[in-house]
Amino acid sequence: MKIAIVCYPTFGGSGVVATELGIALSKRGHEVHFITYKQPVRLDLLNEKIFFHEVNVPEYPLFHFQPYELALSSKLVTIIKAYHIDVMHVHYAIPHAYAGYMAKKMLKQEGITVPMVTTLHGTDITLVGSHPFYKPAVTFSINKSDVVTSVSQSLKEDTNRLFDIKRKIRVIPNFIDINTVKDTFTDCQRALMATEEERIITHISNMREVKCIPDVIKTFSKIQKHLPSKLIMVGEGPERGPAELLAQELGIANKVVFLGNSNEIDKILCFSDLFLLPSKAESFGLAALEAMAHGVPVISSNAGGLAEVNQDGYSGFMSGVGDTDSMATNALSILKDSNTLNLFKKQARLQAQQFAIERVVPMYEDVYLKAINRL
Ligand code: GMT
Structure with missing residues (x-):
């Protein structure tokens, strides 16, 4: 055709x-x-x-x-x-x-x-x-x-x-094209972003209000109190500036890296341990699917179509919009030990295969x- x-x-x-x-x-x-x-x-x-x-x-x-x-x-x-x-x-x-x-x-x-x-x-x-x-x-x-x-x-x-x-x-x-995802795993440069004992948590979006960017920072702030970790923020949008300020106010600016827009999402996702998507509306959540295809479990809100993509308790967890306490608790339950994390990584990849x-x-x-x- x-x-x-x-x-x-x-x-x-x-x-x-x-x-x-x-x-x-x-x-x-x-x-x-x-x-x-x-x-x-x-x-x-x-x-x-x-x-x-x-x-x-x-x-x-x-x-x-x-x-x-x-x-x-x-x-x-x-x-x-x-x-x-x-x-x-x-x-x-x-x-x-x-x-x-x-x-x-x-x-x-x-x-x-x-x-x-x-x-x-x-x-x-x-x-x-x-x-x-x-x-x-x-x-x-x-x-x-x-x-x-x-x-x-x-x-x-x-x-x-x-x-x-x-x-x-x-x-x-x-x-998602799972085959092209696999190829990029050879090019993974985790050491540039965090130390070996730190977990890497990632958020990717166009940083508009609908993405609840303050909830990404607040959830991470709660996680990093219990676990050495870094937050990588990818994308550009009106909420980026306020998010940088919030990270400073919460005293975590040295643990949050803002990368701006990137064409190399694969390279970032291949070393990520967890993906945060707390949006107040999301018809599907393509970013969550891309994360899962790279074996990155997803902590998301339950807004809109996210429930059709992220399987609660399997590829990650879902919480109510704005419930950053629940998101942080769920994140810690995945990240707490390597066996659990690896299980969720595997399940995230399997869930992505549905798509x-x-x-x-x-x-x-x-x-x-x-x-x-x-x-
Ligand atoms: O919100 C975005 O990330 C951009 C927006 C768009 O219009 O391109 O995304 C929408 O379409 C995507 C692809 O179908 C969906 O995965 C997103 O969930 C959807 N965004 C919203 O519904 C807020």
Whole structure:
């Protein structure tokens, strides 16, 4: 098939899922065209099966806001016609599903029909999309999609609760390529980060309010009182500065390392002993899955789809949002001795296998075929 993928190219779950999906589809023989405003961060191999088409929005002084969705829908029309695209897959409803629908309508005028698959990722529904400013347009474009998928059952339920959805939503979970994870274990430089007796605890996110960054610092503060340990904070966002201040106030700044954004998540996870994800909302928690695939147990909140990813008492533990006492106690119960830690590491890896790329990508292929045949 020839598939056009529309996504956000930046660090962040939906863009990562879209990019990894496109790469996997190309390896299975499909031709994949990424259409977005910048080359996606994880897309480093353009080849005869993977194309990148940049959406340009020239600055014009009249516009207070540059009309990105207009430029995107025009680009979609051009690329779909030029490359005879079979199916368009838009990740993140805002504004991609809206732009995709406009492209479909324009193409229809020229006698070209192409189905649109929309994948809902989380904040497009729970945080941004349900805001009255966007809700009518988001509802409309979801209902106008030929197929709608969501990355968890929890997100499906949220979508049906928050919007008047006429379409059946199919759950296709996020995935991980376990085979590429294994390869990176040869490049593990633990000694650069901590002494041998210290445990390494990691958090990775875009450090926005929804990630409850203060709870990461508070949980770690409680853990390190009982166990020599270091906290590695990966990512950038508005909550980073306040978190650095909080670490200073709690007297633990020398044990907390802020690394900023990284393209080398594998190298960091391979020496991590525990992953913290205390978010107040999480449609899936891709970062938790990536940690588990590296054999890193997860201490998370029980928000949203996390319960579908992190198996309580097996791949880690879950606590109520904000319950940092419980998170610290659970963390210590895993980290207290090497036998327990190794058992949880093994179980985390096994749990990640439920989301192996080989199991999930065919679900998208099935969806594409059904969408194409239905038109
Ligand atoms: O919150 C993030 O980390 C970024 C956000 C996004 O929109 O890219 O992630 C959402 O999509 C990811 C991929 O499907 C999910 O794993 C995240 O749980 C989800 N974030 C939220 O629901 C807050």
